Amino acid sequence: DQQVKQNSPSLSVQEGRISILNCDYTNSMFDYFLWYKKYPAEGPTFLISISSIKDKNEDGRFTVFLNKSAKHLSLHIVPSQPGDSAVYFCAASGGGNTGKLIFGQGTTLQVKP
């Protein structure tokens, strides 16, 4: 049962344009959501997060939007840069007494110069 889904395995955008990565979840108990970026041969790196009590969180070029009624979140990168090319993972936490994360399958972003 895939509780966190990233339905687009890959995305290609032009440098300077907006990149939008999407993520859907099924468990309404999730209360914290994160995005991680992963380069080849490296571990995932934390990018940005959002609590379920918010609908938007912004950090520089990165903005995460949360639509609880649709159980959907998205990551916007504006403007996209070639260095943003990586695999992006969406993750969710069920809260409570554990920090375990449920990850999506990842979306490979390619930003073309």
Add this chain to the structure above:
Amino acid sequence: DSGVTQTPKHLITATGQRVTLRCSPRSGDLSVYWYQQSLDQGLQFLIQYYNGEERAKGNILERFSAQQFPDLHSELNLSSLELGDSALYFCASSVAHWAGANTEAFFGQGTRLTVV
């Protein structure tokens, strides 16, 4: 550099063998998590330890076990290895036992296990 150290980086072993993966968390972090990433899959949560005690368990096989030592480093033991256990194994650490603002998990570079 996340501050989380995993050794070894690569491991090749035969079916039926046993291996131990090691993780040193970031200084000050009390939680250690283990995740498995198989080919083209997302990261699957295996187990969490907090300050030496098991905190949460995921879909960890009975052939796998883990522990966190008094110095907070952790080891993941994989035994009776099968071809399907070939994967990237990531360790992560965080300061708290829950997930929330300023408690994000930081990941090591992973150990690539190949079972032949």
